[in-house]
Amino acid sequence: MVYYGIALVVAMPKSSSLIHNSMAPDLPTAAADRFAASSRRRDLVFVVNPKGANGRTGKDWKKLLPYLRSRLGNHCNICESLTSGPCHAIDITREAIREGADAVIAVGGDGTLHEVINGFFWGGKPVSCQDPQVSHTTALGLIPLGTGSDFARTLKWKNSPQDAIERIAKGQRSRIDIGVISGEDGESHYFNNVADIHLTAKAGYYASKYKRFGNLCYVIGALQAFFGHHNQDLKIKVNEGEWEVYSQVTALCIGNAKFFGGGMKITPNADPTSGNFEVVTLQDFKWYHFIRYLHRLYNGTHLSVKNVSSISAHTLEIEEVSGNSNIYVQSDGEFLGFLPRKFCILPTSIEMIS
Numbered sequence: 154m155v156y157y158g159i160a161l162v163v164a165m166p167k168s169s170s171l172i173h174n175s176m177a178p179d180l181p182t183a184a185a186d187r188f189a190a191s192s193r194r195r196d197l198v199f200v201v202n203p204k205g206a207n208g209r210t211g212k213d214w215k216k217l218l219p220y221l222r223s224r225l226g227n228h229c230n231i232c233e234s235l236t237s238g239p240c241h242a243i244d245i246t247r248e249a250i251r252e253g254a255d256a257v258i259a260v261g262g263d264g265t266l267h268e269v270i271n272g273f274f275w276g277g278k279p280v281s282c283q284d285p286q287v288s289h290t291t292a293l294g295l296i297p298l299g300t301g302s303d304f305a306r307t308l309k310w311k312n313s314p315q316d317a318i319e320r321i322a323k324g325q326r327s328r329i330d331i332g333v334i335s336g337e338d339g340e341s342h343y344f345n346n347v348a349d350i351h352l353t354a355k356a357g358y359y360a361s362k363y364k365r366f367g368n369l370c371y372v373i374g375a376l377q378a379f380f381g382h383h384n385q386d387l388k389i390k391v392n393e394g395e396w397e398v399y400s401q402v403t404a405l406c407i408g409n410a411k412f413f414g415g416g417m418k419i420t421p422n423a424d425p426t427s428g429n430f431e432v433v434t435l436q437d438f439k440w441y442h443f444i445r446y447l448h449r450l451y452n453g454t455h456l457s458v459k460n461v462s463s464i465s466a467h468t469l470e471i472e473e474v475s476g477n478s479n480i481y482v483q484s485d486g487e488f489l490g491f492l493p494r495k496f497c498i499l500p501t502s503i504e505m506i507s
């Protein structure tokens with residue numbers, strides 16, 4: 154099997170013994186390890202962003218690799234593919250699924266996970282294996298090694314790559330919902346975490362330029378976004394109902410999961426297995442409201458604050474009233490352009506190693 158863009162293929166013979174090092178404590182393997190029961194070696198494709206978290210992802214990955222080989226190499230073909238730049242993870246993932254990989258595992262932050270998820274789709278449809286004899290589906294995996302790693306927070310995963318590898322070894326899968334965003338050009342864009350509009354999206358746009366400062370980038374981005382910000386009236390259609398005007402919207406957040414911006418629990422009731430988004434709207438907020446309620450935004454207790462509302466929805470259409478075309482849209486921290494946009498949930502659309 155040859156995967157597009159793969160820098161290195163590491164396949165250990167079945168007979169090789171476990172390698173122990175400082176990162177490899179003696180873990181219980183026998184009962185839990187599904188792969189041992191199977192005669193077929195699994196093809197696992199690790200999509201690694203070496204530049205994630207300011208280059209820390211690449212360094213951590215190198216340290217992790219010997220442990221990964223020792224834990225999984227007996228039963229799996231471990232294919233490592235380093236991304237060469239933005240969007241490369243999308244192409245690698247599509248190619249791996251078409252070739253029949255058992256799992257594509259994002260190694261990096263939320264941006265890398267977002268790209269891998271977008272690689273599960275093409276032309277508005279899920280990508281599938283080209284070989285009709287292959288019956289398994291490709292699962293999504295994650296080793297969170299980014300700056301924010303917000304999706305891992307919703308899953309309540311500890312910040313431990315060894316735990317993530319253990320999950321891959323066990324191979325348990327569960328289905329998650331994915332959000333899809335379509336614009337006037339008809340192109341679909343997929344997200345697993347939170348899509349957001351206006352001030353927070355503008356803050357995310359600026360934050361992405363300051364990633365070298367780690368989590369501080371979100372604070373710098375927010376401060377920059379406040380300059381020249383105006384709350385705006387938006388036209389919103391929920392679940393194919395009637396258009397309604399939401400006045401003086403500061404930010405609108407569409408959560409498939411709970412966190413964004415490096416740990417802010419913006420949509421605290423969102424659940425990627427619920428079949429619905431949680432949509433949280435902040436209206437008529439001034440800069441001092443953010444200072445006053447910042448701790449509540451972080452711990453997810455802001456829904457009872459005045460001018461904050463929350464609804465559950467499976468589709469949402471949003472347009473601006475003024476027609477200035479300057480309302481920012483982002484999803485999973487990636488800038489997508491400006492309103493209008495339509496948001497739909499695709500229930501249980503990806504199998505995730507959980």
Ligand SMILES: Nc1ncnc2c1ncn2[C@@H]1O[C@H](COP(=O)(O)OP(=O)(O)OP(=O)(O)O)[C@@H](O)[C@H]1O
Binds near residue numbers: 239262301364
């Ligand atoms: N080789 C590369 N060089 C530069 N940028 C890359 C490369 N590979 C991927 N990228 C881009 O880096 C972006 C950010 O990566 P990633 O999400 O892994 O780390 P992060 O931003 O530090 O973490 P988080 O998104 O959790 O805050 C991705 O959206 C991707 O487009």
